[in-house]
Amino acid sequence: MARTIVIEAAGGPDMLTMVDRDVADPAAGEVRIRHRACGLNYIDVYQRMGLYPLTLPHPLGMEASGDVVAVGAGVTHLKEGDRVAYASMPPGAYSEERVMPAAQVCPLPDGISYETGAAMMLQGMTVEYLFHRITDITKDDRVLFHAAAGGVGLIACQWARSEGIELIGTAGSDEKCALARDHGATTCINYRDTDFAPHVKEITGGAGVDVVMDGVGKDTFDPSLDCLKPLGFMISFGNASGPVPPVDLLTLAGKGSLKLTRTTLFTFLADHDRCQAMARHLFDKVLSGDVEIRIGQTFPLEDVADAHRALESRQTTGSTILTL
Structure with missing residues (x-):
């Protein structure tokens, strides 16, 4: 027994x-x-x-x-x-x-x-597939990672640092943002104090990021699309805040021919x-x-x-x- x-x-x-x-x-x-x-x-x-x-x-x-x-x-x-x-x-x-x-x-x-x-x-294996088995992510690429102080997020921060990838994180408090930076995030945005999308555009000089990795879901999905550069890749891999509502594919076209996938480990x-x-x-x-x-x-x-x-x-x- x-x-x-x-x-x-x-x-x-x-x-x-x-x-x-x-x-x-x-x-x-x-x-x-x-x-x-x-x-x-x-x-x-x-x-x-x-x-x-x-x-x-x-x-x-x-x-x-x-x-x-x-x-x-x-x-x-x-x-x-x-x-x-x-x-x-x-x-x-x-x-x-x-x-x-x-x-x-x-x-x-x-x-x-x-x-x-x-x-x-x-x-850990979630981070492994996010960085290596969906799209090519190479040194100096920029990744936006939500919930960067969580279990997956802290591994992702270190993984990115080890491979020369610039990881911009989001988290729900200044303390969690500091934790993400300590683990390798280039910067981290407290989403409770500021809208993260304009901040990401400011950090990247208006260019946007190459990839968004989003395990939060409903609350972060729409503004995350605004963080991507043209031809950028949106990876939705979780829904901690609830499932993402249906997506109009023309939205992806209008925001720069974006790519979107919903993955599971x-x-x-x-x-x-x-x-x-x-x-x-x-x-x-x-x-x-x-x-x-x-x-x-x-x-x-x-x-x-x-x-x-x-x-x-x-x-x-x-x-x-x-x-x-």
């Missing part, structure tokens, strides 16, 4: 319930993992609220680290006793132990702790080889010191509802983990 956080109905943090669940032996292509720590991410909130529907009841959690305790037939890249970390479907990481598909489970280098492994996989992770390559790239960044994973908050697994409340109220900085 393993303590596991499940929801039986969509709704607020009070819907999160701890239960004891049986853990089966792994079938072909699966592994059984004993978790050491679990990550907290906004996709967990979307699933809990029903924005991303699940068949209920269902366990939650998309990210964790731990040890392989059993391996099913046909799994060749992992063995019993391996240290591992993952960000993967299906949900179920908020648990002491689970069985899951092995393809997206990644060997965790000895130089990276379990806590860091649980805090970095979903957010799990499309990129679906291919085993690409997933493992993305993880290795992330691990190399961390082991080299180019990226330091900042764990801003830690909650016991049984306090997961409090963790969700903190995340939704934007009281968190960096990554948040659940301990077992």
